[in-house]
Amino acid sequence: MAQLRPRRDKYVARIRWYIRTGKRVEKNIPLRTSSKMVARERFAEVIKVEEDIKQGMEFSFPWLSDSTITKVRRLTLRIAADKWIDKRMKHLAIKTIDSNQLSLDYFMKFLGESIPLESITTNQIERFIDYLEGMCLSKTTINIHLRTIKTMFRHYLKVETLIKIPIIDQLKIPKSDPIYITDNEFQAIMDLEWLDDFHKRVFLFYRETGMRLNEPMIATLEGKWVDIPNTSKGKKPRSIELDEPMKAIFLELKEWLNNGYGSRLVDSGDHLSKYFKRAIREIGADDSKHFHSLRHTFAVRKLIQGISIYTLKLLMGHSSVTTTEVYSEMNLKRVAQDFPDLVQSYVNKAKIGDLYTEFPYTATLSTVYVT
Numbered sequence: 148m149a150q151l152r153p154r155r156d157k158y159v160a161r162i163r164w165y166i167r168t169g170k171r172v173e174k175n176i177p178l179r180t181s182s183k184m185v186a187r188e189r190f191a192e193v194i195k196v197e198e199d200i201k202q203g204m205e206f207s208f209p210w211l212s213d214s215t216i217t218k219v220r221r222l223t224l225r226i227a228a229d230k231w232i233d234k235r236m237k238h239l240a241i242k243t244i245d246s247n248q249l250s251l252d253y254f255m256k257f258l259g260e261s262i263p264l265e266s267i268t269t270n271q272i273e274r275f276i277d278y279l280e281g282m283c284l285s286k287t288t289i290n291i292h293l294r295t296i297k298t299m300f301r302h303y304l305k306v307e308t309l310i311k312i313p314i315i316d317q318l319k320i321p322k323s324d325p326i327y328i329t330d331n332e333f334q335a336i337m338d339l340e341w342l343d344d345f346h347k348r349v350f351l352f353y354r355e356t357g358m359r360l361n362e363p364m365i366a367t368l369e370g371k372w373v374d375i376p377n378t379s380k381g382k383k384p385r386s387i388e389l390d391e392p393m394k395a396i397f398l399e400l401k402e403w404l405n406n407g408y409g410s411r412l413v414d415s416g417d418h419l420s421k422y423f424k425r426a427i428r429e430i431g432a433d434d435s436k437h438f439h440s441l442r443h444t445f446a447v448r449k450l451i452q453g454i455s456i457y458t459l460k461l462l463m464g465h466s467s468v469t470t471t472e473v474y475s476e477m478n479l480k481r482v483a484q485d486f487p488d489l490v491q492s493y494v495n496k497a498k499i500g501d502l503y504t505e506f507p508y509t510a511t512l513s514t515v516y517v518t
Contacts, residue, residue, distance in 0.1 A: 149197050151190045158186035160193040164201045174200060179210045199230075222308060224267070225260035231299045250295035253279065264303065269313040272296075276318070286318045293317060324477045325443035326436050328354070329485035333444075335430040336423075345399070346422050350441065352396040356387055357445030357463055360419065360438060363400050373397060375464065385464045446474045451483050 150161045152175075160176040178189045189210055196206055228251040236244055257278050258271060272293075279289045293315055300312040328336075333354065337347050352358075358366070358375070366375045371394060377384040389397060420438040427436050442463075449459050460471040 149190070149194055151186060157181050158183070158190070160190050162193075162197060162200055176200075176208070177211070222264045222303075223260060224255055224258060224262050224264055227264045227303060227308075228255065228299065231302055234302075246291065247295045250292040251299070253292060254296055264300075265309055267313055269315075272313045272315050286320050290317045290320070322476075325446065325473060326433070326440045327444040327447045327482075327485075328432075328436060328440050330488055331485075332427075332430060332432050332436075335432075336426045339426055339429055341429075342422070342426055345403070346419075348396045349400055349419065350423060350426075352393060352400060353438075353441040354444050355393055356389070357442050357449075358387070359442060359464075360417070363397065364404055366397075368394070368397060368401075383461075383464045383466050385461060387462070443474075446471075447477070447479075447482055448486060450474055450479055451486055 148163075150163075152159050152161045154175070154177075157180060158178040160178060162174045162176070163171060165171050176193055178186045178193075180186050180189065189208070192208060193200075200206065232244065232248060232251070235247065239247075254275065257275050258267065276289065276293070279292060284292075294317070297312075297315040300309070300315065303309045304312050333350075336342065336350065353360075356373075362375050366373045368374075368389075371389055373387045373389055375385050375387070423438045423441075428434065446459055446463060449462065450456075454462075456471055456475045457468060459474065460468045463471060465471050
């Protein structure tokens with residue numbers, strides 16, 4: 148807590164605080180007046196930035212300079228980064244914070260921690276991009292780092308700590324269509340002898356519901372509806388209606404997750420993804436196809452069936468239709484050739500326990516069993 152203290156015939160603002168090591172730090176800011184009334188007015192100005200001073204920021208106060216306002220004299224990249232991260236930790240997911248921190252760590256490693264934030268130039272940003280490319284990072288990954296750094300700069304511009312910021316443009320990435328699994332590829336996966344029936348059913352479930360990999364862990368079943376809560380930025384809560392076969396698979400998957408396998412789904416090399424990737428390679432499909440391709444497949448098939456882009460947005464749990472439009476921009480006439488049976492709208496049979504049930508399917512799956 149700052150204190151107004153007399154020193155000789157004038158006043159100072161004394162700020163004391165403790166750092167992480169437990170050491171007490173003291174900073175005295177001269178108020179340059181012997182008038183108690185004037186001292187109180189200047190002390191109030193110091194109080195406004197007390198917490199920033201404790202973080203290591205230095206200020207040029209009007210009575211100590213030619214300026215008529217209080218200005219930041221020196222804000223280093225390290226101090227700026229730490230303050231910005233601390234602010235974001237209050238309302239963002241840990242995963243997002245970790246990603247932001249990694250971007251800033253790269254930036255500080257390249258420029259140094261002590262460089263004043265206001266001195267960073269567009270030319271230095273361009274050289275930083277070269278530095279990241281030299282690390283063999285993809286353009287998508289580099290753009291993530293650039294977005295983080297630009298967001299930090301814009302924050303300090305908004306709060307008027309900076310009066311200008313460097314130009315930080317995203318790298319241009321050629322557009323590519325979402326990667327989906329064709330009917331023939333999916334049938335080939337279902338025909339793999341080494342792949343057990345449980346994993347076949349689970350892969351079918353994800354393709355038919357469009358769920359993200361981790362969503363069954365947090366989803367709840369109410370009657371025939373699965374409710375999926377909002378988990379992070381850009382993901383909207385939604386409900387998905389399940390028919391009896393999908394409901395049975397969902398319950399089986401939930402039991403499997405509750406038996407300890409669920410923790411594997413938070414890792415990049417998780418169990419289900421590894422199994423699916425192995426299957427993709429076994430059938431000789433494009434190696435760029437992965438578990439999330441099942442979700443893309445769901446979206447593509449729904450559009451071929453004729454649902455609107457706005458309905459698909461709700462089914463996918465997208466916060467903006469702009470995200471969903473990537474599917475509508477595909478050449479659906481060509482894509483439909485990869486789903487011939489879907490276009491013919493046929494009925495498939497599947498066995499659920501000891502019960503055979505007919506239900507409309509969108510793929511040729513003649514041997515999908517639930518034991």
